Amino acid sequence: MTMADLGAELRALDVDWPATPDLAAAVAAQVEAAPARPARRRAWRPVLAYGLAAAAAAFALTMAVSPDARSAVLEWLGLKSVRVERREPVAPPPRPGTLGAGLGLGTPATLAEARERSPFLRLPAAEGLGEPDAVYLGRGVALVYGARPGYPPAAETGAALLVQEFPARVGPFIEKAIGTGSRLERLRVDGAPAYFITGSHGFAYEDDEGGVTFEDERLAGNTLLVERADGLLIRIEGDLARDRAVAVARSIP
């Protein structure tokens, strides 16, 4: 039989699919609880990506935000996978529950599963950290650590430390909304470009293919982002001072 015959035979199969549930009501209930975000301008990408990435140097770049700068995209600072928007974050606070649940990190997994599915995964070896208390697989891997000596729980996540690792990309897939209460500092970690953002800020990221936000924007606490030369993008979030966050990043082999 030819491939075309096989195709025709498959098409003619009258598959007994499971009954399609009526999703409209359930979706409507959830949608009403969290209305769609307004459209944002997106035409900035190519221009700013090159212009500002070239303007390197400048340490400790503090962002002073004027009220009329809300929802305008103002800065692009050199980490290729990260986009920074200067506007007030719009996310709801995290829901209570399991450590890291409700943060849109993906699906819970064991450490062994995470290692198997994400070969790029590296565990931080910083002193006193030990193994993560929860692991999520989504866009990259998320390691969640509960409170332990030296690592107090953070208000934004309920966890002491959140370490996310992503294979870096040329285009931005992490979006940060830096509002009036936050400050962005540019630094280098072992030569790799990095940002340290203090104060609550919005955080969302995109999927591999479509440029769709799969995660809700949420409020994030102090965050260090490091884009390593080996293609690993590290995101460390917690109620941590800069040097401590840098130490955790440096402990990732």
Added chain:
Amino acid sequence: MGRPLEEHELVERARSGDAGAYAALVRGHQEIAFRTAYLITGNAADAEDAAQEGFVKAHRALHRFRAGEPLRPWLLTIVANEARNRRRSAGRRAGLALRAAGEEHRSGEAAPSPETALLAGERRAALLGALGRLREDDRIVIGCRYLLELSEAETAAALGVRPGTVKSRLSRGLERLRAELGDDDG
């Protein structure tokens, strides 16, 4: 009024907060979304979760949808991504169990279509059995293209690959399906 709203009009209304318009879009696409998710998860409960969550996330991301483009591939991208996440978290399962309608006698249903009648029950069962035993990638590409009759672009969206790779994946999948069936006369 009277004229049913076109999809792009519903999208515009949903964007500006019209929940009824979004519900209409969900109703229009839920079957294909659910079945695509089912092909990926192999499980109706997970497929329902994935489709529902996909529609909720699509609504939140509507501002990113480019007006004028077809909605279905975009929705399928999101739903299929949800389905893959669920499948991943559930670990590897046995293959997909699909049945052809008419294999079991079900009272109160219309007689099988002429197309269905053309195929012997055994052959149908063998075909679906073989399909269910294929590896996930092959099964999903064949299921999307032939069982759901999605376009190449929609299949690419459901698989999370570029449209250009659908053809080669499909012919590879069909090769393996033929081998699985034991058809060696072609």
